[in-house]
Amino acid sequence: MNVLNLLKSFDDLSEYWSPRVIGRVNQSFIKIAKAKGEMVWHDHSEEDEFFLVLKGELRIDLEDRAVILGPMDTFTVPHGVKHRPVAKEETWLVLIELASTKHTGDVASDLTRSVDDQLEWLNA
Amino acid sequence: MNVLNLLKSFDDLSEYWSPRVIGRVNQSFIKIAKAKGEMVWHDHSEEDEFFLVLKGELRIDLEDRAVILGPMDTFTVPHGVKHRPVAKEETWLVLIELASTKHTGDVASDLTRSVDDQLEWLNA
Numbered sequence: 001m002n003v004l005n006l007l008k009s010f011d012d013l014s015e016y017w018s019p020r021v022i023g024r025v026n027q028s029f030i031k032i033a034k035a036k037g038e039m040v041w042h043d044h045s046e047e048d049e050f051f052l053v054l055k056g057e058l059r060i061d062l063e064d065r066a067v068i069l070g071p072m073d074t075f076t077v078p079h080g081v082k083h084r085p086v087a088k089e090e091t092w093l094v095l096i097e098l099a100s101t102k103h104t105g106d107v108a109s110d111l112t113r114s115v116d117d118q119l120e121w122l123n124a
Numbered sequence: 125m126n127v128l129n130l131l132k133s134f135d136d137l138s139e140y141w142s143p144r145v146i147g148r149v150n151q152s153f154i155k156i157a158k159a160k161g162e163m164v165w166h167d168h169s170e171e172d173e174f175f176l177v178l179k180g181e182l183r184i185d186l187e188d189r190a191v192i193l194g195p196m197d198t199f200t201v202p203h204g205v206k207h208r209p210v211a212k213e214e215t216w217l218v219l220i221e222l223a224s225t226k227h228t229g230d231v232a233s234d235l236t237r238s239v240d241d242q243l244e245w246l247n248a
Contacts, residue, residue: 006176006196025174025200025220028152050149052130072130076149096149096220 007054010034010092019095031095035087042105043082047098050076056091060084131178134158134216143219155219159211166229167206171222174200180215184208 009022009032016036023030035058051058053069060067060075061084069075077083085093133146133156140160147154159182175182177193184191184199185208191199201207209217 001200001202003191003193004198005194006198023174023198023200025172026152026203026222028150028220030174030198030220048149050147050154067127069127070129074128074130074147074154076125076147078125079150096152096154098150 006032006094010054016090024099027099028096029099029101031097033093033095035085035091035093036089037087039085040104041082041084044079044097044101044105046079047101048076048079049083049101050074050096051085052094052096054092054094056087056089058091058093059086059088061086130156130218134178140214148223151223152220153223153225155221157217157219159209159215159217160213161211163209164228165206165208168201168203168221168225168229170203171225172200172203173207173225174198174220175209176218176220178216178218180211180213182215182217183210183212185210 004022006022009020013020013032013034016034017039019031019033021029021031035056041061051060051069052074053071055071058069060069060077062077063082067075128146130146133144137144137156137158140158141163143155143157145153145155159180165185175184175193176198177195179195182193184193184201186201187206193199
């Protein structure tokens with residue numbers, strides 16, 4: 001139960017597309033991630049995913065359109081909606097997801113990270 | 125399913141301590157609020173409450189201590205913990221709470237706002 005600065009928490013996050021859990025509220029995780037390049041197309045059949053961009057620009061490709069998020073822009077990808085996040089330059093993201101959400105959805109890829117790794121960090 | 129700028133969403137929020145729902149992700153609401161002065165002491169017996177300060181400074185009094193949040197600082201008040209948010213100057217907050225959380229907890233006061241009012245705004 002400590003105060004955590006959202007921007008400073010990015011300091012030692014070096015790997016792209018590797019979300020880190022920085023907080024929990026009820027059944028939701030608050031995660032941060034640095035993004036650059038293309039994520040894989042994926043969806044989460046039961047779980048919505050909230051995006052907030054702090055720095056940079058994130059394009060989220062959806063099946064029928066794309067949305068562009070600049071600094072302090074927010075967007076929620078509803079459950080079941082296929083999406084692909086893309087960042088041309090390094091972009092800083094805050095994500096709100098259920099504790100159970102895998103960031104690559106049902107798609108296992110080289111980018112898939114284990115939630116257990118993240119919890120280890122949170123409890124360290 | 126639209127992009128919403130978190131900072132711009134404060135533009136027409138004039139009343140203090142009157143949280144507005146600006147998004148929903150799973151069972152959680154993302155709310156914004158302008159704070160100035162003292163909130164009432166309250167707790168939420170079952171529900172955690174996440175605070176992010178965007179502008180200004182928020183002190184959260186707890187029973188045994190107080191925490192100070194500046195810009196981009198985050199803090200989660202665990203369920204069952206009595207707290208009182210206080211802001212000397214106008215402070216901008218983002219809150220993440222369950223859809224069911226009342227912002228004054230079990231305490232009904234002049235500051236209590238109905239979630240139905242907020243949903244009306246979200247769906248407008």
